[in-house]
Amino acid sequence: MQVLSNSVKLARVLGTRMILLNSNNQFLSSLTQFSTSPLSSLQFQLRTKSSSGRHRAAIATADVCDSNAALLVNGDLRALDPIFKIYGQGLAFSGPIVTVKVFEDNVLVRQLLETEGNGRVLVIDGGGSTRCALVGGNLAQWAHDMAWAGIIVNGCIRDVDEINACDIGVRALGSNPLKSNKKAVGEKHVPVQIAGTLIHDGEWLYADSDGILISKTQLSV
Ligand SMILES: O=C([O-])CC(=O)C(=O)O
Ligand SMILES: [Mg+2]
Structure with missing residues (x-):
């Protein structure tokens, strides 16, 4: 797991996707890579936003x-x-x-x-x-x-x-x-x-x- 900031962690890369978690390991959003160059938070495009109450699997x-x-x-x-x-x-x-x-x-x-x-x-x-x-x-x-x-x-x-x-x-x-x-x-x-x-x-x-x-x-x- 990679820490991107005090409150955001990169949890998992699924092909060209990754999942961002907050400091309590709760789902924040999933992001889609739009560049083939190495991973960087700036190279990911915000794709979705979770509604409150919805669980997303941060575990594979x-x-x-x-x-x-x-x-x-x-x-x-x-x-x-x-x-x-x-x-x-x-x-x-x-x-x-x-x-x-x-x-x-x-x-x-x-x-x-x-x-x-x-x-x-x-x-x-x-x-x-x-x-x-x-x-x-x-x-x-x-x-x-x-x-x-x-x-x-x-x-x-x-x-x-x-x-x-x-x-x-x-x-x-x-x-x-x-x-x-x-x-x-x-x-x-x-x-x-x-x-x-x-x-x-x-x-x-x-x-x-x-x-x-x-x-x-x-x-x-
Ligand atoms: O109406 C239905 O039976 C299913 C449908 O097309 C929808 O949910 O848009
Ligand atoms: Mg329909």
Whole structure:
């Protein structure tokens, strides 16, 4: 970790990105390098600003795995199968999980994203259906504005360009321009089985460019 000033530290370089932390190791912003010359705070362009309450992963999933081998063995820490594509500006995020189980219907998803996120991550089990989109640009913007840390979709999204411009972390199986049903069928806060892993409401999720981890408890490295 590199100290840039009394109050700002450079926490981690993710390809051409880095994360700035304050003196309490809390997320300040992520920055994108616009020069190929060696690292300098002046060579990074301010890219995003966090909303209060949103957690961003300042710890890498690989480091979490290396530091918590026993939890991997006993199943309290699990890695999702690598079936998700990365969308949105939030390349790394973490937070307590809220689950919702739906099938080709996104009314419950909208209901949840219109409530305060407080840095939580919405895990949507769409049954793996790729026949329509459960999240689009409007819902992603709601999620951002309501301070959700990220959205995992076991299903599809749409409005990909809008979502990629939004400061929110989104993972999904792919995209489909078709909208979903609006019948409000589904269940909130139930256990869901996604990407080979059983996930419970209230567990913790850590996502970055390497993958997605589910943990029974909040972790550090
Ligand atoms: O309306 C929907 O079903 C999803 C959508 O396009 C959006 O959130 O913008
Ligand atoms: Mg839309």
